[in-house]
Amino acid sequence: MSDTETESDIDPLGPNVRQTAAELATGDRTETLLQTDGLVKQFGGFTATDDVDFSVAEGELRCLIGPNGAGKSTLLNLITGTYEASDGSIYYNGHDITDLDPHERVSRGISMKFQVPSVYGDLSVRENVRLPVQQFADGEERRRLVAEAIEAAGLTGYEDVAASQLSHGQQQQLEIGMAAALEPDLLLLDEPVAGLDVAEREAIAERIRRLNEEEGIAFIVIEHDTDFVASIAEEVTVLHNGEVFREGPIEEIESDPEVQRIYLGGES
Ligand SMILES: Nc1ncnc2c1ncn2[C@@H]1O[C@H](COP(=O)(O)OP(=O)(O)OP(=O)(O)O)[C@@H](O)[C@H]1O
Numbered sequence: 434m435s436d437t438e439t440e441s442d443i444d445p446l447g448p449n450v451r452q453t454a455a456e457l458a459t460g461d462r463t464e465t466l467l468q469t470d471g472l473v474k475q476f477g478g479f480t481a482t483d484d485v486d487f488s489v490a491e492g493e494l495r496c497l498i499g500p501n502g503a504g505k506s507t508l509l510n511l512i513t514g515t516y517e518a519s520d521g522s523i524y525y526n527g528h529d530i531t532d533l534d535p536h537e538r539v540s541r542g543i544s545m546k547f548q549v550p551s552v553y554g555d556l557s558v559r560e561n562v563r564l565p566v567q568q569f570a571d572g573e574e575r576r577r578l579v580a581e582a583i584e585a586a587g588l589t590g591y592e593d594v595a596a597s598q599l600s601h602g603q604q605q606q607l608e609i610g611m612a613a614a615l616e617p618d619l620l621l622l623d624e625p626v627a628g629l630d631v632a633e634r635e636a637i638a639e640r641i642r643r644l645n646e647e648e649g650i651a652f653i654v655i656e657h658d659t660d661f662v663a664s665i666a667e668e669v670t671v672l673h674n675g676e677v678f679r680e681g682p683i684e685e686i687e688s689d690p691e692v693q694r695i696y697l698g699g700e701s
Pocket residue numbers: 476480481499500501502503504505506507508
């Protein structure tokens with residue numbers, strides 16, 4: 434500790450707080466990117482997320498599952514700042530971001546693709562991707578980011594095609610590319626493959642895996658389909674009645690009778 438640094442300056446939830454024994458043993462350093470601490474969201478008298486402690490490491494790909502109404506979208510909306518927390522804290526890169534505006538969180542590296550597609554049908558793929566990029570880059574930098582985002586979306590060759598002419602799956606790919614164009618450290622996806630067929634789901638899974646492996650982007654993905662979850666993620670968090678119900682490898686979660694009861698059984 435330096436002479437000017439007091440104990441209260443040191444954030445107890447800074448990087449490295451959640452290393453497992455195995456990581457410590459192997460020397461793999463996994464730094465905590467996002468952590469929520471006792472996070473609560475109430476709508477009137479109803480508690481949608483209840484005392485949620487949840488963390489994501491740098492470069493991790495984590496899925497969030499749970500029955501309808503479990504609080505999954507609410508948790509993502511708290512992380513982006515769309516919803517204000519009723520209680521608890523959110524730490525990002527070791528800094529308390531609980532009271533930051535959504536745009537300040539974006540500038541710190543948190544990006545979100547929402548459940549409902551929001552591409553502009555009349556605009557081309559390139560023009561859609563340019564929208565988020567032009568807010569913070571111009572000239573050669575802008576051209577580079579737009580080209581990279583189109584490549585990340587898997588839409589090379591479709592640059593001049595109007596978004597309305599793309600399939601639903603390609604529109605979802607475009608949205609992921611637009612969210613990735615902001616060069617986030619953490620990308621939140623709310624049901625990115627809802628309503629897509631098997632081939633379209635595989636195309637989205639491929640986009641997510643590549644962004645995670647090649648760009649090192651960490652993900653939180655809300656998804657109901659456990660086959661899709663297993664194709665992209667190893668670790669899963671199950672929410673139920675607004676609380677963290679289980680966390681662990683997808684194979685364990687899938688075969689957990691209590692999870693089957695609340696999730697696969699459709700009880701909420
Ligand atoms: N803006 C809101 N106002 C009032 N209640 C809300 C609001 N947003 C969510 N809720 C309630 O909070 C609970 C959790 O909703 P949430 O959308 O987070 O669940 P979910 O797990 O994402 O569900 P689904 O899988 O159906 O999308 C639900 O009972 C929902 O009705």
